[in-house]
Amino acid sequence: MLESPAALTLARLQFAFTVSFHFVFPAFSIGLASYLAVLEGLWLRTGRETYLNLFQYWLKIFAITFAMGVVSGIVMSYQFGTNWSVFSDRAGSVIGPLMAYEVLTAFFLEAGFLGVMLFGLTRVGRGLHFTATLAVAAGTLVSAFWILSANSWMHTPAGHSLNAAGQFVPEDWLAIIFNPSMPYRLAHTVLAAYLTTSLVVGAVGAFHLRRDPGNEGARTMFSMAMWMAVLVAPIQVVVGDLHGLSTFEHQPAKVMAMEGHFESHEAGAPLLLVGLPDQAAGVVRYAVSIPRASSLILRHDANAPLAGLDTVPREDWPPVAIVFWSFRVMVGLGVLILALGVCALVTRLRGRLYDSRLLHRFATAMGPAGFVAVLAGWVTTEVGRQPYTIHGLLRTSDSVAPLDAPAVAGSLMAFAVVYLGVFGVGVWYLLSLMARAPHAGEPGPEGDPEKPTRTAGITPGPATDRLRPTGKTYAESERS
Amino acid sequence: MNPDLAIVWACILAFGVFAYVVMDGFDLGIGILFPTLRPGVERDIAMNSIAPVWDGNETWLVLGGGGLMAAFPLAYAILLPALYAPITAMLLALIFRGVALEFRWRDAGHRPFWDFAFTVGSIVAALAQGITLGAVLQGVAVDGRSYGGGWWDWLTPFSLLTGASVLVGFGLLGSCWLIWKTEGELQARAYRRSRRLGAGLMACIAAVSLATLFLPGAYYERWFAWPKVLYTAQVPLLVLITSVLFFRSLARKRELAPFLLALALFLLSYIGLMISIYPDVVPNDVTIWEAAAPDRSLGFMLVGAAVLLPIILAYTAHAYWVFRGKVGTEGYH
Numbered sequence: 001m002l003e004s005p006a007a008l009t010l011a012r013l014q015f016a017f018t019v020s021f022h023f024v025f026p027a028f029s030i031g032l033a034s035y036l037a038v039l040e041g042l043w044l045r046t047g048r049e050t051y052l053n054l055f056q057y058w059l060k061i062f063a064i065t066f067a068m069g070v071v072s073g074i075v076m077s078y079q080f081g082t083n084w085s086v087f088s089d090r091a092g093s094v095i096g097p098l099m100a101y102e103v104l105t106a107f108f109l110e111a112g113f114l115g116v117m118l119f120g121l122t123r124v125g126r127g128l129h130f131t132a133t134l135a136v137a138a139g140t141l142v143s144a145f146w147i148l149s150a151n152s153w154m155h156t157p158a159g160h161s162l163n164a165a166g167q168f169v170p171e172d173w174l175a176i177i178f179n180p181s182m183p184y185r186l187a188h189t190v191l192a193a194y195l196t197t198s199l200v201v202g203a204v205g206a207f208h209l210r211r212d213p214g215n216e217g218a219r220t221m222f223s224m225a226m227w228m229a230v231l232v233a234p235i236q237v238v239v240g241d242l243h244g245l246s247t248f249e250h251q252p253a254k255v256m257a258m259e260g261h262f263e264s265h266e267a268g269a270p271l272l273l274v275g276l277p278d279q280a281a282g283v284v285r286y287a288v289s290i291p292r293a294s295s296l297i298l299r300h301d302a303n304a305p306l307a308g309l310d311t312v313p314r315e316d317w318p319p320v321a322i323v324f325w326s327f328r329v330m331v332g333l334g335v336l337i338l339a340l341g342v343c344a345l346v347t348r349l350r351g352r353l354y355d356s357r358l359l360h361r362f363a364t365a366m367g368p369a370g371f372v373a374v375l376a377g378w379v380t381t382e383v384g385r386q387p388y389t390i391h392g393l394l395r396t397s398d399s400v401a402p403l404d405a406p407a408v409a410g411s412l413m414a415f416a417v418v419y420l421g422v423f424g425v426g427v428w429y430l431l432s433l434m435a436r437a438p439h440a441g442e443p444g445p446e447g448d449p450e451k452p453t454r455t456a457g458i459t460p461g462p463a464t465d466r467l468r469p470t471g472k473t474y475a476e477s478e479r480s
Numbered sequence: 481m482n483p484d485l486a487i488v489w490a491c492i493l494a495f496g497v498f499a500y501v502v503m504d505g506f507d508l509g510i511g512i513l514f515p516t517l518r519p520g521v522e523r524d525i526a527m528n529s530i531a532p533v534w535d536g537n538e539t540w541l542v543l544g545g546g547g548l549m550a551a552f553p554l555a556y557a558i559l560l561p562a563l564y565a566p567i568t569a570m571l572l573a574l575i576f577r578g579v580a581l582e583f584r585w586r587d588a589g590h591r592p593f594w595d596f597a598f599t600v601g602s603i604v605a606a607l608a609q610g611i612t613l614g615a616v617l618q619g620v621a622v623d624g625r626s627y628g629g630g631w632w633d634w635l636t637p638f639s640l641l642t643g644a645s646v647l648v649g650f651g652l653l654g655s656c657w658l659i660w661k662t663e664g665e666l667q668a669r670a671y672r673r674s675r676r677l678g679a680g681l682m683a684c685i686a687a688v689s690l691a692t693l694f695l696p697g698a699y700y701e702r703w704f705a706w707p708k709v710l711y712t713a714q715v716p717l718l719v720l721i722t723s724v725l726f727f728r729s730l731a732r733k734r735e736l737a738p739f740l741l742a743l744a745l746f747l748l749s750y751i752g753l754m755i756s757i758y759p760d761v762v763p764n765d766v767t768i769w770e771a772a773a774p775d776r777s778l779g780f781m782l783v784g785a786a787v788l789l790p791i792i793l794a795y796t797a798h799a800y801w802v803f804r805g806k807v808g809t810e811g812y813h
Contacts, residue, residue: 064582070535071578075571077545081560082567088549093773096550097781103543104760104784108792111539115532115799123802135592163774165625167553170776401561402623407631411568418572422579442798445585 007403012396014412016382017342018075020375025069027374030190031142032062033137035224036117040133042201050216057217058201060480061433062446063118068426069186070111072419077103083408084266087389087399094160094168094176098150110136110341111363118445144190145389152182154390155381156250158257166389180250184243185381191236195337196370198228200434202340203367206360208437213355222363223353230341237338241297248298251391253312254384257323259294260284268292269306270449274328277320282309284324318386322379329376333369340366482620486772486777489551490761492785493606496547498750502743507534509654511577511602512647514595516673522666523595527581527758529745529807536796538574552771557760561627561754563612566634566708570608575602603647610646614639617756618695622765638691645684649746651678656739674738675730681742683725685749691715697764699756712755719748723804782807 036058065224077099088096116124116132124132148320158174160168170176205222207213248255256262260272262282292302299306309317340362347356385391389399397428399417517523549556558723560567580598584591611634618638621629655677658670693700703712722744729737761768772778 064586065577067535070538071575074538074542074545074574077542077549077572078560078567080549081545081556082564083561085557085561088560089555092549092553092556093777096546096553096773098782099546099779100543100550103539103546104788104792107539107542108536108788108796111536111790112795112799114535116802119532167774170780171775173776173780201738214757311492379781380800401557402626404559404631407564409565414568414572418575422575425583426579429583433586 006398007405007408009386009398010405010408011400011403014408014415015079015083018079018415018419019376020071021279021423022069022076022249023066023375023378024070024291024371026140026144026195026370027193028200029069031141031195032058032065033133033140034194035197035201036062037130037137038224039131039132042266044130046380049127049440050220051132053217053440054221056442056444057438059118060445061430064426064430064433066110066114068423072423077414080400082411083401083403084253084398084399085401087394090394090399091168092156094153094170094288095150097170098146098153098177102143102146102150103474106139106146109142110139135275139398141190142195143187148186148189149177149179149182152185153179154435155179155185155247155385156181156321157390157393168393181243184239184246188236188243189374190327191239192370192374194228195232195236196224196374198232199340199363199366199368199370201225201338202229202344202363203365204434206363207347207367207434209354210360210364211355212437216436216440217442219354221438222360223348226341226344226348226363229337230345233338233341234333240334245298247384251385252307253316253324254318254323254381255298255382256307256309256312257318258327258380260287260320260324261294261306262320263310264308264453265295266374267295267305269294269308272324275324279317279320281307291336316387323384326376326379326383330373330380333373333376334365337369337373349460356437430445457479481780482775483769485775485782486551486768487520488782489547489772489778490768492789493544493547493551494750494754496540496543496758498747499803500537500544501746501750502539503537504737505650505746506530506653506657506739507537508577508602509650509657510653511598512606512651513654513658513673514602515598516669517666519592519595524786525662525666525807526658531581532803534568534578536793536799538578541574544628550781552761552768554614555766555768555771557625558622558627558762558766559616559620562629563634565616565629566608566611566615570605570612573601573604573608575601601728602650606650607643608648610643611635611639613753614642617642617692617753617763619697619763622762638695641684642688643690645681645688648677648680648684649749652681652742653739653746656742657786660736660739663806671730671733674742675727677741678726678730681745685719685745689752700754702758712807715752716756719745722748775782 010120039051039055039058042048080095082094086121113132113135116129117136120132121129153176156179157168158179159170159172161171163169200227201221205218205220205225208218209222212218244255244258259269260275260277261269262277262284268291270289270291272284273288273290275289277284295304295306296302298304309320343359343362344353347353347359353359387396388394389396434470510526510530514523514526517526545556548559561761576597578601580594580601584594584598587594614636615634618636620627621633652674655674657669659667659674693703703709722741726738726741726745729741757763759767759769761771
């Protein structure tokens, strides 16, 4: 079998496509699981039925999101082998155990308690049900911990040695798990997931407030989401800056690509706002820049010298244009998110949070912004690591399986058709759930009004005794 | 390298894969049998019986994939490219059936379509898993530390036979699950179907066992070497005894016993497979010791597995306990 460049490109496309699709779902479900835990906690504490209604409302959305996350995630755990077998042989002893811990500590926890969380409110006590919700929320965070540790190790490998077969061998697990970029990446990604969720929740709340400003559920979720945005967005700016400085220390070429710095600057490098990077010529065309600002950001000194890609061998350059632009998309959206949070706070202080049409329109438009920002940030960091899979140590072209281009082309097409079709429909279902306003007596996943409601008696006696009658909401079944 | 550590991990992964077969086998089986259930009440009951547990079941598959990469990276790197097509087909099929489980409740208008997707996904996943098993048993071409064969090497009469066998076997598990979890007409038909599928599975076990002996490799030796045959011969004997008990439990209209005895048949077949393969992980080419990750990886994971697997089994059991008993139409979905 010949290893063709076409097969490599196709394998990279397939991985980028499947991992990007997958990433969207956890980016939402991490935040949503925590939000559900907060809602249930508030309901248990205050007894306010609005919290229960919101819990049931978002639980239905969570069920679909989580299912899509699970099935798109299974693909990932096999794709390392099918398409990146050399990487797996070399790095499996280091990366593999981190992923095994993710499965053992997080996936089983989530899956084991998800059934109880979704369908168990009437079957187990409130305390146990809340425990299940907390377990699922904790599971999503633990999962993020391990997978981002594995991912960070590929950016800033540490704590390993190489054996005779060219395999990475673990030497110090703590150094591997808490590798240099891991704390920053973890904080940055989890905050991004929280912001993404708060933008979706805020957009849904705003959407329903525009139709019915008195809707209690819409008011509560909108208020909560806007608090989240104004509190978390500034923290994210600080964490993002720290993450950038850590990248600058360990992966300077990535930061040079993000900044569009092909040339070194002796004193005071400019900050390029926009421009068209030309990789072949090594220049950024039509650049609009602020003098010395890049040195100020990266070195905290406007006159500091800053090295450019001209100090890096060309074969080690990442694709500059992709990194340059995806970074700008992320930062641009980050600024807008911060602006939304501030606007909401100002409107709130004026006492007009629930009837400012302009703010509601802004918040509705920002609904998808978190997803776009998360994906753009992901592209920045992953493409910025190229041409390596393990930074500085293993090249992407040396990681790929002995692949046959037609085989990969076939699988890529199949993935594209299935993902776009299946997940497209899934997103449609999510949107149609969100289009319904939250209301009193909101049913959970077990009592959805769209489901066929049947009278007891079709199945003989004992079955119905153990299960509550259909169509009743939790509140109703409590009363009866 | 500590040879015992590799053995321990081989056992843990073997257990994980079997746990997957035990748990996802019946819910794939429900999907396989779905066309034989009447639209409406029967299908809703069947679906409700697996809704709370299916993604926990599939987590064992993730453990299988991730665990193989972590504990036996060389085997993972050789086997997965060799199985490119069946693995990809399985993953796509699992996506279809996984989302179909959720989507069918969201969209009554397209429920027939999602039920169809659920069935096709379940059938393709079961077939692909069986084909994968056959393709591993018949051996793959190895070139250095990589797969050295072609893209259709996995497709042989033998792998198709194992594919069909797993399909029949999962169908039987699904059918026995319905006996346990349902009542009335649906249960009565599940009894009749289990008898036919049970006979089918017997034929499949016999055919695969015989065909395995004619595969290249040490299979004949591993089964019939004297005095080892005294031990290995117990396996087919136990299969016979279990199948007699199985058909008797159907005749006596037991509710749980058929499911447990069908699982026992799976366990015995699985032990048979272990006898055939051990101590290789890539048959005829790579042993578990050659493929094993360094001690530091295996030891690090063993701490986690030893503490966490019992806890996982406990709360998985709890989840099944919460949703115990017969399933009604209203269900808890």
